Amino acid sequence: MPVLFNAVQDGEPGFAMRRFSAFAIAREALRGHKGWGEQWASPEPREEYDVVIVGAGGHGLGAAYYLAAEHGITNVAVIEKGWLGGGNTGRNTTIIRSNYLYDESAGIYNHALNLWDGLSQELNYNVMYSARGVMMLAHNEHDRQSFQRHVHANRLNGVDNEWLTPEQAKSFCPPLNISREARYPVVGAALQRRGGVARHDAVAWGYARGASARGVHIIQNCEVTGIRRARQGHVTGVETSRGFIGARKVGVVAAGHSSVLMQMAGVKVPLESYPLQALVSEPVKPVFPCVVMSNTVHAYISQSDKGELVIGAGTDQYNSYSQTGGVHILTHTLEAICEMFPIFTRMKMLRSWGGIVDVTPDRSPILAKTPVPGLYVNCGWGTGGFKATPGSAHVFAHTIARDEPHPINAPFTLERFRTGRLIDEAAAAAVAH
Amino acid sequence: MLLIRCPYCEEDRPELEFRHAGQAHIARPANMAEISDEEFEEYFFIRQNPKGLYFERWRHIHGCARFFNAARDTVSDKFVKTYKAGEKKPSVAKPKAPPAKRAAAQPASAKAAPKKAAPTKAAAKPARKAPAKRASTGGTKTRRGANKP
Numbered sequence A: 001m002p003v004l005f006n007a008v009q010d011g012e013p014g015f016a017m018r019r020f021s022a023f024a025i026a027r028e029a030l031r032g033h034k035g036w037g038e039q040w041a042s043p044e045p046r047e048e049y050d051v052v053i054v055g056a057g058g059h060g061l062g063a064a065y066y067l068a069a070e071h072g073i074t075n076v077a078v079i080e081k082g083w084l085g086g087g088n089t090g091r092n093t094t095i096i097r098s099n100y101l102y103d104e105s106a107g108i109y110n111h112a113l114n115l116w117d118g119l120s121q122e123l124n125y126n127v128m129y130s131a132r133g134v135m136m137l138a139h140n141e142h143d144r145q146s147f148q149r150h151v152h153a154n155r156l157n158g159v160d161n162e163w164l165t166p167e168q169a170k171s172f173c174p175p176l177n178i179s180r181e182a183r184y185p186v187v188g189a190a191l192q193r194r195g196g197v198a199r200h201d202a203v204a205w206g207y208a209r210g211a212s213a214r215g216v217h218i219i220q221n222c223e224v225t226g227i228r229r230a231r232q233g234h235v236t237g238v239e240t241s242r243g244f245i246g247a248r249k250v251g252v253v254a255a256g257h258s259s260v261l262m263q264m265a266g267v268k269v270p271l272e273s274y275p276l277q278a279l280v281s282e283p284v285k286p287v288f289p290c291v292v293m294s295n296t297v298h299a300y301i302s303q304s305d306k307g308e309l310v311i312g313a314g315t316d317q318y319n320s321y322s323q324t325g326g327v328h329i330l331t332h333t334l335e336a337i338c339e340m341f342p343i344f345t346r347m348k349m350l351r352s353w354g355g356i357v358d359v360t361p362d363r364s365p366i367l368a369k370t371p372v373p374g375l376y377v378n379c380g381w382g383t384g385g386f387k388a389t390p391g392s393a394h395v396f397a398h399t400i401a402r403d404e405p406h407p408i409n410a411p412f413t414l415e416r417f418r419t420g421r422l423i424d425e426a427a428a429a430a431v432a433h
Numbered sequence B: 001m002l003l004i005r006c007p008y009c010e011e012d013r014p015e016l017e018f019r020h021a022g023q024a025h026i027a028r029p030a031n032m033a034e035i036s037d038e039e040f041e042e043y044f045f046i047r048q049n050p051k052g053l054y055f056e057r058w059r060h061i062h063g064c065a066r067f068f069n070a071a072r073d074t075v076s077d078k079f080v081k082t083y084k085a086g087e088k089k090p091s092v093a094k095p096k097a098p099p100a101k102r103a104a105a106q107p108a109s110a111k112a113a114p115k116k117a118a119p120t121k122a123a124a125k126p127a128r129k130a131p132a133k134r135a136s137t138g139g140t141k142t143r144r145g146a147n148k149p
Helices: A021-031 A058-071 A103-123 A141-156 A168-170 A200-213 A255-264 A328-338 A386-403 B037-044 B101-106 B121-129
Strands: A048-054 A078-079 A134-138 A162-164 A188-192 A218-219 A225-229 A235-240 A242-254 A270-282 A291-294 A299-303 A309-315 A349-359 A368-369 A375-379 B005-008 B013-014 B019-023 B051-058 B066-073 B079-084
Touching: A048 A235, A058 A078, A058 A200, A058 A242, A058 A386, A078 A242, A103 A162, A103 A386, A134 A141, A134 A168, A141 A188, A162 A168, A168 A188, A200 A218, A200 A270, A200 A386, A218 B037, A225 A255, A242 A255, A242 A386, A255 A270, A255 A349, A255 A375, A270 A291, A270 A328, A291 A328, A299 A328, A309 A328, A309 A349, A328 A349, A368 A386, A386 B005, B005 B066
Parallel strands: A048 A078, A048 A242, A078 A218, A134 A291, A242 A375
Antiparallel strands: A134 A188, A162 A188, A225 A235, A235 A242, A270 A309, A270 A349, A291 A299, A299 A309, A368 A375, B005 B013, B019 B051, B051 B066, B066 B079
């Protein structure tokens, strides 16, 4: 049985990871599936690490994975307050696309999209990336002009995006109501064929497994309560609920709690945290072939491989850390879904939940060094960070390892709110703000 | 959905009647043309975003249409108090965020200085209603569920 990695470090045995293959499945089928074992180790924390990542979501675990796999830095710990992938990684609507307007955004989101393509093979873990197409509906003249501008800008940046007539949109997504009498008439649509969905949990698990196999420590149920700094200012480690853990570098990847953590290090960040909700229906047979988004009436929907319709609702209007949101926000989205897809009016919704998203003033992420030496931050992904997971993790690992940003994330600084070099996707997303 | 007490109408009304209007007690610098980029960033972009007690502005947009302030816990979403624009920040005893510490974190709001107007026209309007000296105004980005999944 081939073992992918058996890292040995500091005299400690690393985690032996068994490779998934057709042969392994056949072998385990004959053995009653008793040989799979744990997918990642749960070691006791060391006294000190080269790098501590705070937050074991997709972005954090991915950064740890790339630190080990591409930069040879394996003395790394990922510290997580709850369980890995239990925050926004496990709460999003799993949509992947890269059709952002500005060059900087196209750069980072398309970098992610390119990595999504080969991620299952790279991790030897099926993240179920399915490029089934993301279609954004235009309902009025403003939408049409705005989306066509996006299509052109995207093509110039090498991002696939094309314009569809209502009839073409209907044939790409048959449940769509394109009647002229519809409450929200469809005047066209922008389609990114490479867009789609992936299995969100598998992304966290795959990165965790790959990182663990390379010697990275994943420490769950361990809350960071402080960030310790030396007199000269640089980071020396983190205070946690399991005691002090030393670190030469600390990367904060804590989504909605980023500002809470950054405050521990005395860094002010332009973030506000809001609850964002999603919900799923009862599972049904395959009925919905792609992802459809409508920014104007605020609805987006896809069907998971389990058969559930996955529907994203909006944020609440007020700052909150409650991980729950108002029912009227869900109702608003469901009303729009039922207008556009009358076929779903009698579906029953199964579950709804909320995640806390950290929103920046320009709706673009902050992926950068901070004024504190040795402290790095990857935050501000707001309402749409899942799609960027591999790209974000990849360039964040580069930023930490080299102590300088990758060219792709160089524009996403913390200082841009001082210099005015914003990446104002807020205005570019054709969403009413 | 939150149930919010409008201090002007003196009634508990559903959240749908209100529009959230960002952090409260942010003083617009009187010498806007002279302040440094750092100070402008601090005023315009940086927000406290605390996990715990938060002082924020609301507008009773489908009621009396007036701005007022509220103290709310951002973990439980429970309102501790709502109070009229221009009134002093109430001292609310909360283990998570002692008021003394909050006040220290915001020296600008303690030091009087005429506080009026906010980054947008929408906010400038109610500021006129309240006594200019302590009108609590702040960054008003009216944000609807604008999400990019």
